[in-house]
Amino acid sequence: MSKVLFTSKATATGGREGHVKSDDGLIDLNLVDPGSNSADKGSNPEQLFAAGYAACFDGALNLMASKQKKEIDSTLTAEVSLLEDSEDNGFKIGVVLRVEIKGVSQGEAEELVELAHGFCPYSKATRNNIDVDLKVKAV
Structure with missing residues (x-):
């Protein structure tokens, strides 16, 4: 460990x-x-998970921006949905991360979000386990 x-x-x-x-x-x-x-x-558990994921991802995003010497202002909204799971007739979760970034172009914003997604502990924990949809907007 x-x-x-x-x-x-x-x-x-x-x-x-x-x-x-x-x-x-x-x-x-x-x-x-x-x-x-x-x-x-x-x-509910989904709301609590959304709060944690949003905070963690936003921290990772700002760290990635600072490593690239980019000054940004970001807002991150995590939408965590409880979904039906057809594989076992149970349930699963899915996530949409809505990221708004001021201070960079759309391309730079998308690059920073991909870097953050590779670094964020919540993203690592969910990788290949749940669907995470990244919605990025430079504002």
Whole structure:
């Protein structure tokens, strides 16, 4: 195993209709299945994954830009969808990453996003496991 830099912990109870809490208490959320038609308010695993992926990818993108001495301003939106999986009649997830970058041309923006996709730990973890669609726009 590689050298551990840090570890984050969260505990879930009750599945998709339960609760999740990080060990430091910063995350302390009720979970509500979006398909349940419940009036309850809460998050869901896809929303939490989207937040993590967006933050991680944006960090990787800005690192790649700084290595190329490019000053950018970026906004990243991760859309994580729960999909039917026809292979096992279960479920899977798919991701669309919408990246807007100021300060570079469209071609440079696309190159930076590809570099970030190769570097980002979330992208590495999902590679060849789920569909990730990159939508890049220089603004």
